[in-house]
Amino acid sequence: MARVAVLSVVVLVGAAGCTPADKKVAAVRSVNGHPTLLIAPCAEADIDSISVYPIGSSERRWWTIDRESGSTPEAVTLLEVPPGWTARTEDLTRLEPGASYGVSAFGSPRHAASVQFTQEALAGLRPDQVLVGEPPSGWRVVSERAFRAEARKDCS
Structure with a gap:
């Protein structure tokens, strides 16, 4: 019986570690006053869906788009559907000052x-800076060059 319990713990611990970590290939910056998602090329994370949603709010408004054709773009202006993509959910139509948002790809x-x-x-942000994901604050400020270097390293 003790062997079964030990084996069960080993299997559970091993299974918990099987979920692959998300790739560090996304960053957010403002381009001409518009929040924009930057996506570094990565064969292991071929992005086909993007969602924007409020953080810490009881509102359940989302903006979600899905790729229909073409390749993953290097930049997506948030709340604008790029060519080759379609809107799945457009409940979130505007980003409010003072509110926190999350973007997932x-x-x-x-x-x-x-x-x-x-x-x-x-x-x-300065023109050469972007926000990347970082718990617990949700972001960390880095240079775009550092973001791209970290993305290349994470994807190799």
Whole structure:
């Protein structure tokens, strides 16, 4: 009986570690005053769905788009549907000042790490800076060069 219990614990611990980590291939910045998701190329995270949603709010408004054709774009202006993509959910139509949002990019076989942001955090970035996902605050400020280097390393 003791062997069964030990084996069960080993199997459970092993199974818990099988979920692959999200790839660090997503960042958010403001481009001409518009929150924009940057996606670094990564064969292991071919992005085919993107969602934006409020954080810490009782509202359940989302903006979700799905790729219909073409390749993963390097940049997506949030709340605008790029060519080759279709809107699945457009309940979220505007980003409010002072509110926190999350953006998640889902792919195959791996997802991109989610990034949280506020309009104020984006407005405070220098032109060469981006926000990347980082618990517990939801973001970390890095240079775009550092983001791309980390993404290349994470995808190799």
